[in-house]
Amino acid sequence: MPQSIHLAPAGPFSDAERDAVYRAIHTRRDVRSQFQPDPIAPEVLERLLLAAHHAPSVGFMQPWNFLLLTDPATKARVKHAFSRANDEAAAMFGDARKALYSAIKLEGITDAPVNLCITCDRERGGPVVLGRTHNRDTDLYSTVCAVQNLWLAARAEGIGVGWVSIFNDADLREILGLPEHVVPVAYLCLGHVRELHSEPELQQRGWAQRMPLEELIFHNSWGQRESGESSDLSEIPSL
Structure with a gap:
């Protein structure tokens, strides 16, 4: 006999709860x-x-x-x-x-x-x-x-x-x-x-910079931008 499956309500967090999750991620x-x-x-x-x-x-x-x-x-x-x-x-x-x-x-x-x-x-x-x-x-x-x-x-x-x-x-x-x-x-x-770097330390020290998100998103296959055409990454503006 299959075991009963119990489900819990799903849905978005409150604004404060959601903001706390993203704050933890970004800081x-x-x-x-x-x-x-x-x-x-x-x-x-x-x-x-x-x-x-x-x-x-x-x-x-x-x-x-x-x-x-x-x-x-x-x-x-x-x-x-x-x-x-x-x-x-x-x-x-x-x-x-x-x-x-x-x-x-x-x-x-x-x-x-x-x-x-x-x-x-x-x-x-x-x-x-x-x-x-x-x-x-x-x-x-x-x-x-x-x-x-x-x-x-x-x-x-x-x-x-x-x-x-x-x-x-x-x-x-x-x-x-x-x-x-x-x-x-x-x-x-x-x-x-008691304190943390305001941004990643390696970024502050000039070792590397965070890449623009737009450069990292493809659609449906590798290298394909939203238009469906392969784009030159150098043409994409930085955030």
Whole structure:
């Protein structure tokens, strides 16, 4: 007998609720330097993890795990691994970019009171998962949705988040004791902040600028503008 399906009312949020959602999206920042030493209250951290756990996942596989790191010795090992990888990364850029790269602080590992590694268990759900039958990587995409949920919830709570991505995979795996089938998707630094950059720091520092939305929208097939004709992107005005 099929199970009964319960539905909840749908519809737009109130103006204030909608504005709060968009405010969280547009004012979210990658935090590296603004962390305060104050601990995150357990109930706040639980709300953030619960928000992450309510992310969408293909086949409802929920492939994520949350590794909370507060031990100073462990964080010191992670920072050392970052520093080695960061030196390697700096050498990959030309002289002009290398100087700017080296001037940008790219982590807050020991500054933030909490580090969090969100992982993807690639065996979660077994060998055949609804919706993943033709795209093996949807478990990774689902885990990134959990990262974004947590990040937006953190913005609403006044908690800063910084994503540290510059690691050699083997180093992070060894430090955290990850099984072979578990992928470290995001290494995050979390902590209270009193101020945030008014726009992305990399934009303020001249590393890159936000692309105009119009350049990124196609209709019905790649490169097709609304008129149905392929357009020269240089002809599209910036926002």
